[in-house]
Amino acid sequence: MMPIALSQLSPSPFPTGVQRLQEWGVIRALGADSATFLQGQLTNDVQSMGAGDVRLAAYCSAKGRMQASFVVARPAPNEFLLACSADLLPAVLKRLSMFVMRAQCKLTDASADLSVWGEVGGELASQAASLDAASGVHRLRLASVLGLARHLCLVPAGVVPEAPALPEGAWGWLEVGSAVPRVVAATAEAFVPQMVNLEVVGGVSFKKGCYPGQEVVARSQYRGTLKRRGALLAGDAALAPGQEVFHSADPGQPAGTVALSAQFGGRHLALVELKLAALEGGTLHLGSAEGAALSSVALPYEIPAEAP
Known part of the structure; x- marks a missing residue:
């Protein structure tokens, strides 16, 4: 079966802009043991992450089945932000929290504090430095699709990015087209x-x-x-x-x-x-x-x- 190119199915030029992603949520891990705790729970090496690094990871069951997948950021040495599907966040947060035990790591649902936006084409690039410094916006670089840069942006509540809105479905199309899995x-x-x-x-x-x-x-x-x-x-x-x-x-x-x-x-x-x-x-x-x-x-x- 000869595959066709994604570009053959996509409009050209592909629209750019930002979109609020209601289907995403954020877990915050905070504390002196947050790195070692997550290192023992996730599929990827998060302990070696530095500020500005972005990594993909999964949380698996004992049978190796993915219970959740994450886009992980480490804004501070003792803080991690894990973006994942909102529909499974409560269950995963509850299960992860069961294993914290005596570790100095507090896991919370940060979705009310940080909304998730998708950015296509660097629409926030001109604002990025001021936004990051003034508002605590975290721009997580994802794989480019159709030659377009993509960022998952974790934006403090009350801050609305000033950029053109993506048409409905555009972000999801590129997310699936990247062929990077997200567990729902x-x-x-x-x-x-x-x-x-x-x-x-x-x-x-x-x-x-x-x-x-x-x-x-x-x-x-x-x-x-x-x-x-x-x-x-x-x-x-x-x-x-x-x-x-x-x-x-x-x-x-x-x-x-x-x-x-x-x-x-x-x-x-x-x-x-x-x-x-x-x-x-x-x-x-x-x-x-x-x-x-x-x-x-x-x-x-x-x-x-x-x-x-």
């Missing part, structure tokens, strides 16, 4: 990180110490070629996280699961956890083997042929 409530504990390419985009460290599910994640990496990966698919029907995708050659069982989806300009795009064999021939369909047809879209990065 519908997909919590559905995927081992490699099933949605989290280690490929830098969200897993195989050199750091232990964390929940670490043995499962490591085995998935080093046993040999992985059979399931994250793939971009497009179609004419709406897709939603948790929906199943079927392959024409094996109609009796699903070939994959939608991890994240977007709609923009009448088109639909999804990051799908998919059997790699399903991309080698035949056709893909949503919901059943007779469902809406789906087309393969090229990923913005290379997938290793086998584990290093």
